[in-house]
C-alpha cells in the first residue's frame with residue numbers, strides 16, 4: 001500500500017472497470033503445470049499462502065540489505081516469468097494501463113488462485129521494503145458465491161473486471177468457501193518518483209510521504225520484517 005493513499009477507515013479504492021474478456025480466454029485450467037511452475041509466493045514463510053497457487057509474471061524480491069538511500073538506489077530488481085505465453089500477452093496491456101495510472105513501473109504481477117475450501121492466513125504485507133511505496137491492485141477474474149475478502153473487520157466483494165487498490169498494510173485475508181476456484185490478478189506499481197521521498201539516514205529508512213508527513217521504518221534483525229516506527233505530522237506555522 002502506498003502510504004497516504006487511504007483515509008482512516010478506508011481500505012479499498014475503486015480505480016476503474018477493465019474488460020478482462022481477452023484475459024479470461026487465456027487462463028489455464030487447474031491441471032496445467034504452469035500453476036506449479038513458480039512457488040516463490042506459496043513458500044514465503046510469513047505470508048500464509050501455503051494453500052494457494054499462482055502464475056507469476058513479474059516479481060520483485062525483498063532486498064536483504066540495509067535500508068539506506070544508497071542501497072535503495074539500486075532498486076527495484078524485477079524478475080520476469082512466463083513472458084512468452086499468450087496469457088501474459090493478454091495481461092500486459094492491463095499492467096501498462098495501471099503503470100500509466102500511477103506514473104510508475106510494475107514490480108509484481110501474478111494471478112492468485114485460491115482453490116475451493118482454502119484461504120490465506122490473515123496477514124499484513126509488511127515483509128518487504130517496497131510495500132510502503134507500492135500501489136497494490138486487484139482485479140477479480142473468477143469469483144463466485146462463497147468467496148470473501150477481509151481487510152481489518154470489513155468484508156469486500158470483487159466483481160469481475162472491477163479494479164481496486166487495496167490497503168495491504170492492514171491485516172487481510174481471502175477465504176474461498178465456494179465450490180470453484182477464486183482467481184484475482186494482482187499488480188503492484190511502484191511510482192517513478194519514489195526515491196525522491198526517501199530522506200537519507202544511516203539507521204532508519206525515513207520516507208517523506210507528503211509536505212508535512214514522514215514515516216520511519218527499520219528492519220527487525222530477528223525476523224527480517226520491515227517494521228514501522230512511526231509517522232510524524234508537522235503543522236504549518238501560519
Ligand SMILES: [Fe+2]
Pocket residue numbers: 123124125168172
Ligand atoms: Fe497480502
